[in-house]
Amino acid sequence: MSDSEVIPYDVLPTFETDNELLNRTLTQIEQFSRADGLPDYHTAVNEDPPLYRPNNTIRNQEILHVRDNEKLLLNNLDQLDRITSSVKITIRATKTFPEMGKSVERGNPLKEFHAGDIVTGCVTVHNPTSTRVPFEMFLVSLEGYVTIPSIMTNKVTKRTFLKMFDFGACYMDGFYPTANFPTPTQCTYDPFDETYYGFPESKVLEPGSKHKKFFYFRLPETLLENSCDHHIYEHFEKLPPSFGLDRESFNGRARQIAINESLGYGRLQDIGSPILLNDQSENGQSVSYAITVRMIGKYQDIYKNDPMKKFIMIKDEQHFFRFIPDESLDLPSYKDNQNLGSRSTKQQLERVSRAAEEAIERLTKIKFLRSAGIEDEREANELSLATEKLKKMNLNLSAEPIISHTTDRYQNSTTFPLYKKKLFGFPNAKSSEKPNQLRFEASISKNVRLGYIVPSVLSKISSTEIEQQQASVLSQVPLQSPVLSPVTSPHGGELAPVSSFSSLRSLNDETLNALVSKMESISFSNEVEIQLYTTSSHPPEIAYVRPALKSCTISSPSPIPVTFDPDFLLQAETPANAIIGVKDEFSNYLSELKSLARQTGRGIEKQLCHDLISLSNIGLAQKTLPVFEEIILRSQPKWVKTSEGCSTKFKIKLKWDYATIRKLTLLPSFSICYFTKLYYLTLKLGFKKHSTNNAVLNVPIEVAKISFGKNLQ
Structure with missing residues (x-):
């Protein structure tokens, strides 16, 4: 950087600045004059700043009153009439x-x-x-x-x-x-x-x-x-x-x-x-x-x-x-120190359910008291609150403990029947032979994240020389750890781990050395572990494993009051069934509360009402992306006899299907109030002499964009 080049810095506005300039009502904007303006920046820095006491003057009290009766301009710009x-x-x-x-x-x-x-x-x-x-x-x-x-x-x-x-x-x-x-x-x-x-x-x-x-x-x-x-x-x-x-x-x-x-x-x-x-x-x-x-x-x-x-x-x-x-390897992350644990989606939904049930119970009691002839509102409230207090004392309600998930792998399992293929490869429907059961388990390290993918025309655009240098380095790395990324490598389409850094072209600067040091400290793994258990003494021959990627987008037009962990959508028969169950449950709560509110003339607590509306309107969009090549097993894994049958364990490595991902965009996983984007690795098994329609397993996996050396000096 040259001596004449300046380093930009950020100046945050003071509370007074924001309050006077932006967070004003329409009347205040009209009444504002230059005589009432703020001091310049030099004066504010070098002299004693004015004290802010919101309730010490009649003028401040009038401002608060106006804000209660008038909308803030900048929060309602979309409501302004547009002219030609x-x-x-x-x-x-x-x-x-x-x-x-x-x-x-x-x-x-x-x-x-x-x-x-x-x-x-x-x-x-x-x-x-x-x-x-x-x-x-x-x-x-x-x-x-x-x-x-x-x-x-x-x-x-x-x-x-x-x-x-x-x-x-x-x-x-x-x-x-x-x-x-x-x-x-x-x-x-x-x-x-x-x-x-x-x-x-x-x-x-x-x-x-x-x-x-x-x-x-x-x-x-x-x-x-x-x-x-x-x-x-x-x-x-x-x-x-x-x-x-x-x-x-x-x-x-x-x-x-x-x-x-x-x-x-x-x-x-x-x-x-x-x-x-x-x-x-x-x-x-x-x-x-x-x-x-x-x-x-x-x-x-x-x-x-x-x-x-x-x-x-x-x-x-x-x-x-x-x-x-993007996630920088050289910056500490909140998740790196996340030993506090978090509530599961199921626990969070149960809290909203309890709040809805308590509101229904309260309004039902008021309805009952009124039907018993107690019309006085204060008397009805006192009886209702006394009943609530007694209930809490007897049940000794306490908050659920937060469960900390310590496992370092995403995993899932399913069990399905295996039918022997008959003539022309079709199962014999009339056969009285009992099918064998096969348990299918798969897991993948949480350190493995698929790399963000964007069309090549967009991915080649770099804005600075540093970014171009990083792109030059990363183009020679077969795996952006901890991301499985479809970059060109000697391994072809295989998502292989980096075993050495000899392939990196030297840029002859300290930044590259620091970058390599960061990458060497990370454990690399791109393998998916599969375990199979069968009740048969004669294990089936596996023909292929067909991996794919499932994109799931959860959305609601109102702020969603919970977070969705990857396991939640796997607890139902299908992800769609899990979301439908949420919609049905909270739609029923909302409908019942609205009915009771009309009958009793009482309102519903505002935040609870918004939460129920959000969960009642929640939706799920799913798309299966065939971004991986099918894996053909050239040799069978080794099966081990057990007391119940046979079992085996083997690992597969994923390979990108470049013809598919060439025009595809794979965004990082994310979660905000209105959207949650989740991904699942879908694994389908095929057998040589057996058939089944249910040999499909979904395992959570993340997508991320990793920045290397973003803050290295």
């Missing part, structure tokens, strides 16, 4: 932070971003008309949001889980310069591109004028805790990957996007278009990231009673980009 405006807003992502007097070097629209990456760019606003255009606020934000279709209404629900504002790029009373990068503090003309940097104090776009602003964002490692209503760590520990396509984006033109079979992805020709990949998303499901620019104006003629009607959306535009979370 000729104002043109253009968003361009750039390779580096733009500078005054220089051309803008555009970034690659196919670039993939990761946590910690910098997103920079330029926003241009042009008024091509001969009319002056007044405005109130200009907002530049980086947002992440989900869209989920509702099974009940067929409507698509949109929820924002990430929203970051660049104060330097926004326009409002008071100026907040972008860290490390000098930009004009007043509206300044740039003759290079004939634009004005910033906006005039009059907040009016003059006819034919062009204005620009530069933006700078750093993608966070995690979400804020308040992004999850239930404060579930797994829902905010990291950002989810870009997934699916918001077909309502770009004013609905995103519906035209289709995957180009030769490239493996699809997009519009417009700058900032979202990208559609073959990532097993259902129509309407999406996780999207975009730079969003909004210009907000005010009705000039009349104010209505609805405060949201005082403001209008003059123009809003989005510039989408792809984000994929």
